Amino acid sequence: DAGITQSPRHKVTETGTPVTLRCHQTENHRYMYWYRQDPGHGLRLIHYSYGVKDTDKGEVSDGYSVSRSKTEDFLLTLESATSSQTSVYFCAISEMTGSPYEQYFGPGTRLTVT
């Protein structure tokens, strides 16, 4: 299994509070991604990173920000959590050599906003 961890694994927070989720990899992969998964939807891309300090928006980026100050860490921040952000969040990594485009996922973070 790819060396990807996410923290916390579970979190319950109140509407309006800031929340930061962390993704950590030990594979030295260049690309990192944040997705959310909700019933009836496929995984939807929130933000991604193509290198240290290089990030871009995905299809559902409103209300989220990211930062990547080191190759191994990619942080997702909900500036002011809303109930619509209750979801399962997955981090993924990929590299463009060897097997391009394949992504490997972390174990996920279950976030509940009350």
Place this chain on the structure above:
Amino acid sequence: RKEVEQDPGPFNVPEGATVAFNCTYSNSASQSFFWYRQDCRKEPKLLMSVYSSGNEDGRFTAQLNRASQYISLLIRDSKLSDSATYLCVVGNDYKLSFGAGTTVTVRA
């Protein structure tokens, strides 16, 4: 229109049966194709890449039809452990688009 569409199922099959399902994708410029497997409350895991010529991995066979823009997965000799949700995934450059998944339940 969703980029990747799948029949959600569920497909309920007995052990030993063959089950097949497919997905369609909308972006004709898509470059890479995969099937991922996701167990309940777990992360998606890569099952297999899908190549234009079709490919097999043990009991799993994947086919790609670029002209009609669909991808199929066939599972032969189903095992109880094959029960999962199968995600059809299509890639363009380094970004992937995911279908919502097809649920397969294999019963004893």
